[in-house]
Amino acid sequence: MTNDLKNSYGYQKIRMLDAETGEIRDLVQGGHWYVPANMASTDEWRTGKSLQSQLELDELIKRHGGSSVPLKRVGARLYVKISAPMVSPDGKRIVYSMTLCRDSAFEGEKLFLGSGIWVLDLEKGASQRIYTMDGKDGAIGRVTWVPGSEKVAFLRYRDFNGTDGQIDTMDLDSRQVRTLLPTTAEHFTNLELIGLPGQQVSFISIAKGEPDTAKRYLVDTRTGEMKRQQVDIHGWDTFWRFSLLY
Known part of the structure; x- marks a missing residue:
């Protein structure tokens, strides 16, 4: 790029x-x-x-x-x-x-x-x-492949700064779109979508009104099961980030 x-x-x-x-x-x-x-x-x-x-x-x-x-x-x-x-x-x-x-x-x-x-x-x-997606309804941010499948996961935003966003998946064969993670107060701004083995995606979630509480999660695209993704470096639970919204 x-x-x-x-x-x-x-x-x-x-x-x-x-x-x-x-x-x-x-x-x-x-x-x-x-x-x-x-x-x-x-x-x-x-x-x-x-x-x-x-x-x-x-x-x-x-x-x-x-x-x-x-x-x-x-x-x-x-x-x-x-x-x-x-x-x-x-x-x-x-x-x-x-x-x-x-x-x-x-x-x-x-x-x-x-x-x-x-x-x-x-x-x-x-x-x-x-x-x-018609711009009047919002925009699409990062898109990533879901390893081990013919699916992609993507971020859908309503606001220019990434707030009010959800994570969706699309099956490339059927073109069916499914909401994986809807917008909630806990997951208000979602960033940094990355596909990982096991048909999982990793993402950063920021709670509404609490920008200092950003956390990284793993979500299984098959079951919707979600858990904290923690990276331990020298005993520290490290919050990791790679790039910006897009």
């Missing part, structure tokens, strides 16, 4: 490095757009493609799984957030989420415009969206 830090909204890509040849190949590219009608004319640091019409905007939102938003209400900038890519156990596919976001929204509206889960076949070089 790369991020163009010269752009404050980040032009993200998923890239693959051939360890033997050093060759780098782009697999997935996000994007960055602006809406001239919603930006000051003195803005000289615009980058990305300009969206001049409602039709262009509608096509962009539809491509990412959302529904139409009036051009004048969409904000000044649009960009894509890509979750950390996860390689399948057989090494032939990667799974990730892509979410189309905007830089501002009217009160009561979300910054998300559309979100989806994608699977990329590394041999064919083709991506397919296997699940869609």
Whole structure:
């Protein structure tokens, strides 16, 4: 995963490095757009493609799984957030989420415009969206493979900062989605989803209103059974974390 830090909204890509040849190949590219009608004319640091019409905007939102938003209400900038890519156990596919976001929204509206889960076949070089969520309902965060199965687990959020989130699973054969962990006061913000052997997933849970009580749990995707995941280092119960929301 790369991020163009010269752009404050980040032009993200998923890239693959051939360890033997050093060759780098782009697999997935996000994007960055602006809406001239919603930006000051003195803005000289615009980058990305300009969206001049409602039709262009509608096509962009539809491509990412959302529904139409009036051009004048969409904000000044649009960009894509890509979750950390996860390689399948057989090494032939990667799974990730892509979410189309905007830089501002009217009160009561979300910054998300559309979100989806994608699977990329590394041999064919083709991506397919296997699940869609309208941005008005929230967005998808990290997606991970569930080892020992043809399932993926993913985080579903209602808020931009990851609150009011739940963990769902999807069977790739039937495309059936099941809620593994609903939102509760105890599990209000869920982060850092990682697939582990035994069809388990590990995640960080933060209780509502208690950000200092974050804990890591293991949940069995077959039974829903959940337990604390403790890592003992030199006698200390260590809380471990690897990256951010996406």
